[in-house]
Amino acid sequence: MGARPGAACMPLEIERRFLVRGELWRQHVCWTARLQQGYLATGGGAGAGAPGLTVRVRRAAEQAWLTIKARPVGEAARHDAVRHEFEYPIPVADAEQLLQLAPQQLSKWRHGLDLPGGDWVVDVFEGANAPLVVAEVELADPLQAVPLPPWCVLELTGRHELSNAALAHTPLADWPAPQRQELLAWRAPGPG
Numbered sequence: 001m002g003a004r005p006g007a008a009c010m011p012l013e014i015e016r017r018f019l020v021r022g023e024l025w026r027q028h029v030c031w032t033a034r035l036q037q038g039y040l041a042t043g044g045g046a047g048a049g050a051p052g053l054t055v056r057v058r059r060a061a062e063q064a065w066l067t068i069k070a071r072p073v074g075e076a077a078r079h080d081a082v083r084h085e086f087e088y089p090i091p092v093a094d095a096e097q098l099l100q101l102a103p104q105q106l107s108k109w110r111h112g113l114d115l116p117g118g119d120w121v122v123d124v125f126e127g128a129n130a131p132l133v134v135a136e137v138e139l140a141d142p143l144q145a146v147p148l149p150p151w152c153v154l155e156l157t158g159r160h161e162l163s164n165a166a167l168a169h170t171p172l173a174d175w176p177a178p179q180r181q182e183l184l185a186w187r188a189p190g191p192g
Helices: 024-028 075-077 092-102 164-169 177-185
Strands: 013-018 028-040 056-059 061-070 082-089 104-112 121-124 134-139 151-157
Touching: 013 164, 024 028, 024 104, 028 092, 028 164, 056 092, 061 177, 104 164
Parallel strands: none
Antiparallel strands: 013 082, 013 134, 013 151, 028 056, 028 104, 056 061, 061 082, 104 121, 121 134
């Protein structure tokens, strides 16, 4: 079979992620939504967020989406920040049924921010992933320079154990204590 039309132009998500310290990001909040996410399939291993194919259902109030993500091939595969992303709105009733089928789930509060350099959000995780707070910025190009706010203290881009799919499979509360404490130590206030 030949390549399908448009195959060279598959939609890409270009995103960098950072661990957040403190509350200064809150002064930039434009909107807030509670997200419920379920993972119907995660590829590349035992659902641990390895860089394979992921099928996710997401609900936010009266909106819902089905999303398929996959690692790209070729030149784009050289960047941890790049993935194929296909996202489709679905009826909320369908999302509710799919969430009941999803073996791994998580919930978080997403806050849209008014920062320069890309589309910024901060996710405040709930339940077994609390007190994790992660900033994400969507970019137009994987090599784009991004002015980082001082509360972005550790880059998480490419850390598959901290992807949403991996956190749904193995929440932060289930991590070995030394690994969990090492990560959360970055969130502790620093000197001066």
